[in-house]
Amino acid sequence: xENVEQxxxxxxxxxxxxxVIKCTYSDSASNYFPWYKQELGKGPQLIIDIRSNxxxxxxxxxxxxxxxxxxHFSLHITETQPEDxxxxxxxxxxxxxxxxxxxxxxxxxxx
Amino acid sequence: DGGITQSPKYLFxxxxxxxxxSCEQNLNHDAMYWYRQDPGQGLRLxxxxxxxxxxxxxxxxxxxxxxxxxxxSFPLTVTSAQKNPTAFxxxxxxxxxxxxxxQYFGPGTRLTVL
Numbered sequence: 520x521e522n523v524e525q526x527x528x529x530x531x532x533x534x535x536x537x538x539v540i541k542c543t544y545s546d547s548a549s550n551y552f553p554w555y556k557q558e559l560g561k562g563p564q565l566i567i568d569i570r571s572n573x574x575x576x577x578x579x580x581x582x583x584x585x586x587x588x589x590x591h592f593s594l595h596i597t598e599t600q601p602e603d604x605x606x607x608x609x610x611x612x613x614x615x616x617x618x619x620x621x622x623x624x625x626x627x628x629x630x
Numbered sequence: 631d632g633g634i635t636q637s638p639k640y641l642f643x644x645x646x647x648x649x650x651x652s653c654e655q656n657l658n659h660d661a662m663y664w665y666r667q668d669p670g671q672g673l674r675l676x677x678x679x680x681x682x683x684x685x686x687x688x689x690x691x692x693x694x695x696x697x698x699x700x701x702x703s704f705p706l707t708v709t710s711a712q713k714n715p716t717a718f719x720x721x722x723x724x725x726x727x728x729x730x731x732x733q734y735f736g737p738g739t740r741l742t743v744l
Contacts, residue, residue, distance in 0.1 A: 523672070552707065562634075562720055562735035563673075608672065614702065616680070618733060620672030 521546040523611050525621025533629050538596045540624045542609035545590065549611040549619075552592045556582060557606045557623075566607075567594070599628045634736035636721050641741045643708070643715065651706045651739045654719030660726050663733065666690060667710040668717040676719075677706055683687065708741060716743045 524543045532538050544552075550571040555563035568591065569576045571582045576583050582595040592611075596603055609621040634655045643649045655662065661680050665673040674738025675688030679698040698704055708715045721736040 525672075528670075555735075560738070560740075561637075562737045565732060565734070568732060616675075616686075617662070618673075618675070618676050622670060622672045 521617075521619050523609060523621045523622060525609050527624060528622065529627070531627045531629060533573065534601060535583060536583045536599055538594075538603070538626055538628075540544050540594045540607055540609070540626075541591065542593070542611070542621050543589075543591050544611040544619065546611060546613060547590070548613040549572045549590075550614050551612040552583070552585060553610050553612075553618075554581075554608070555595050555608045557608065559590075559605075563608055592600055599626075601628050601630050604628045632655040634723055636647060636719075636739050638739060639737070646710045648707055648709050649741065651708070651719055651721075652731060652739070653655050653706065653735075653736060654702055654706045655704075655721075655723045655736075656702060657673060657723060657725075657734065658701075659723035659734075660701070661724045662690075662698070663722040663724075664694070664696065664704070664706045665720045665722065667720055667738075673720065676706065682719055715741055717741060731735060 538557050556566045557563040567581050567583050570586050580597045585592045601619035606623045608623050610618045612618045637652045659709045663678045664676040674695050679685040681708050685696050695707045719739045722733045
């Protein structure tokens with residue numbers, strides 16, 4: 520069935536280093552790829568998204584890249600800060616009600 | 631402030647009881663969703679609604695029920711038929727079902743069965 524694989528499940532980086540989280544999707548009809556940040560006990564917050572007609576999108580320290588051929592998309596966080604510590608989820612959507620979520624990556628930024 | 635509110639934040643239920651989780655949005659969004667989140671798993675869709683008085687089952691609807699009598703409200707009832715209801719429940723909304731995909735989430739309700 521349709522699924523989204525997300526790696527790694529946990530990631531620890533030193534403050535100031537970069538973090539990369541990768542997702543692979545199976546549904547070739549997917550055309551929208553959001554990334555969410557979830558802090559403990561709270562709902563996910565959209566941090567960046569990309570549509571299938573774009574290969575890369577950047578917003579300050581956060582960037583997302585998309586390789587449609589390989590069905591991969593990745594989240595890049597540069598100059599990490601302690602407040603970046605959270606669980607990050609990727610998702611893929613074919614543009615209808617359906618969103619397939621990854622299993623999450625727990626990012627720890629060590630001061 | 632526009633947004634999605636969920637209540638209560640924490641809910642405790644005895645086995646055999648039905649409980650209802652509230653979800654309200656003032657974003658004027660047409661579509662609303664309920665997800666269940668378990669540790670180490672992605673979000674799983676319970677129910678979604680495109681418009682008032684219409685809703686559809688998601689991937690794990692068994693043991694749950696919803697209503698959509700108002701555009702702003704989409705309450706979820708966890709019935710006694712749900713075998714393992716302890717989880718974190720998230721409500722979300724989008725402006726339309728298909729034309730704009732960004733989902734906005736509420737703060738969640740943590741349900742614990744005693």
